[in-house]
Amino acid sequence: MNNGTLIWRNGELIRWEDATVHVTTHALHYGSSVFEGIRAYATPQGPAVFRLQPHTKRLVNSCKIARIDLPYSAAELDTAVLETIRQNGHESCYVRPLVIRGIGRMGLEGRHNSVDTYIITFEWGRYLGSDAIDHGVDVQVSSWRRSAPGTAASLGKIGGQYVNSQFISMEAHDNGFSEGIALDINGYVSEGAGENIFVMSDGIVYTPGAWNSILLGVTRDTVLTILRDLGYEIRFEPIARDMLYLADEIFFTGTAAEVTPIRSVDRIKVGTGQPGPITKAVQEVFFAITSGQREDHHGWLTHVRQSQPTLGD
Ligand SMILES: Cc1ncc(COP(=O)(O)O)c(C=O)c1O
Structure with missing residues (x-):
C-alpha cells in the first residue's frame, strides 16, 4: 500500500x-x-x-x-x-x-x-485484479445470506455489518473465486460482498432495490444515470438466483470495483463469457468521465487543486 x-x-x-x-x-x-x-x-x-x-x-x-x-x-x-x-x-x-x-x-x-x-x-489500483475490468471475474453465489431487514441496517455503511461481507469474500477466495454474491433473506439476489450488481437480459437492465438488503451504492447511482442517458430500460425487481445463470451480461459496481464485468457465476459462463455490449458502453462512459477525458456534464468531479483552500491555509 x-x-x-x-x-x-x-x-x-x-x-x-x-x-x-x-x-x-x-x-x-x-x-x-x-x-x-x-x-x-x-x-x-x-x-x-x-x-x-x-x-x-x-x-x-x-x-x-x-x-x-x-x-x-x-x-x-x-x-x-x-x-x-x-x-x-x-x-x-x-x-x-x-x-x-x-x-x-x-x-x-x-x-x-x-x-x-x-x-x-x-x-490503490484495481480492487478485483488488473485483468478484471477488461476480461471480467469468476464469482460464486455465497452460502452466506445478507442480513434480513430489521436485523441490520443495510443503508448504513456501519463497521460491524462488514463481518458478513468478510465471510462472503473469504468463502469465495477459499473456493477459488474473485468474489461472492449474497442472496437476501428471501433467496433473491442482493449484492456482492462490497459491490452492487446489474443483470442484463434481452436488452433490459435489472438491479436489486433497497428491499433486497443492499447498500445504495454511489457507483450504482452513477451507472443508473449513465444507463438512462444511453436510453436503456431499467427494472428494479427481485432477481432469482437462476437469472444469473441465464443472463446475457452481469457486472458489479462499486467505488473499489468500479464497473467490473462478471464472466461466470458458479462456473456457469455468463453470455459469451466476454464483457457484453451494455457493460462495455457503461464502462466507456464511466472511465472517460473519471479520467477527465469526457465532459463532466453531471458535475461528478471535484478538482482537488481548483477547490477552495481551507481556513488557516
Ligand atoms: C456492501 C456494499 N455494497 C455496495 C457497495 C458499492 O457502493 P459504492 O458504489 O458507493 O462504493 C459497497 C462499497 O461501498 C459495499 O460495501
Missing part, C-alpha cells in the same frame, strides 16, 4: 504512524464505526474526487442510523477530504473517511464514549 504520510484526525493533520487507537476503543469491540470509500482519479487538471458529496452525505446518514453524533458538517468533511489529498500530494488515491466510537466506558451502549473522525488516503 502506498499510503499518504498524513492522516486527518479530529480537525488536524497528523503523521500516519501517530494515528493509533487505545485497545478499549468501543469500535474495536462492537463494530461501532461508520466509514466511506471514495476515489480520486488522475485527470489532465490534476486529481479529482469522484462524487464527493453523495459519499459525504452517506457518511452523515450512516452516523444518523448508528446514532453517532458526528461533530462535523458535510461541508467541513468535504473540505477536509480535499485538504488531506492535497497535503499528501496524491495524483490519484482511495479515500477512507472513518468515524469511530472511541474511549470512555466499556459496555455496549457506547454513547458516553468519544467520537473520533479520521480521513485516510492511500494509492
Whole structure:
C-alpha cells in the first residue's frame, strides 16, 4: 500500500504512524464505526474526487442510523477530504473517511464514549485484479445470506455489518473465486460482498432495490444515470438466483470495483463469457468521465487543486 504520510484526525493533520487507537476503543469491540470509500482519479487538471458529496452525505446518514453524533458538517468533511489529498500530494488515491466510537466506558451502549473522525488516503489500483475490468471475474453465489431487514441496517455503511461481507469474500477466495454474491433473506439476489450488481437480459437492465438488503451504492447511482442517458430500460425487481445463470451480461459496481464485468457465476459462463455490449458502453462512459477525458456534464468531479483552500491555509 502506498499510503499518504498524513492522516486527518479530529480537525488536524497528523503523521500516519501517530494515528493509533487505545485497545478499549468501543469500535474495536462492537463494530461501532461508520466509514466511506471514495476515489480520486488522475485527470489532465490534476486529481479529482469522484462524487464527493453523495459519499459525504452517506457518511452523515450512516452516523444518523448508528446514532453517532458526528461533530462535523458535510461541508467541513468535504473540505477536509480535499485538504488531506492535497497535503499528501496524491495524483490519484482511495479515500477512507472513518468515524469511530472511541474511549470512555466499556459496555455496549457506547454513547458516553468519544467520537473520533479520521480521513485516510492511500494509492490503490484495481480492487478485483488488473485483468478484471477488461476480461471480467469468476464469482460464486455465497452460502452466506445478507442480513434480513430489521436485523441490520443495510443503508448504513456501519463497521460491524462488514463481518458478513468478510465471510462472503473469504468463502469465495477459499473456493477459488474473485468474489461472492449474497442472496437476501428471501433467496433473491442482493449484492456482492462490497459491490452492487446489474443483470442484463434481452436488452433490459435489472438491479436489486433497497428491499433486497443492499447498500445504495454511489457507483450504482452513477451507472443508473449513465444507463438512462444511453436510453436503456431499467427494472428494479427481485432477481432469482437462476437469472444469473441465464443472463446475457452481469457486472458489479462499486467505488473499489468500479464497473467490473462478471464472466461466470458458479462456473456457469455468463453470455459469451466476454464483457457484453451494455457493460462495455457503461464502462466507456464511466472511465472517460473519471479520467477527465469526457465532459463532466453531471458535475461528478471535484478538482482537488481548483477547490477552495481551507481556513488557516
Ligand atoms: C456492501 C456494499 N455494497 C455496495 C457497495 C458499492 O457502493 P459504492 O458504489 O458507493 O462504493 C459497497 C462499497 O461501498 C459495499 O460495501
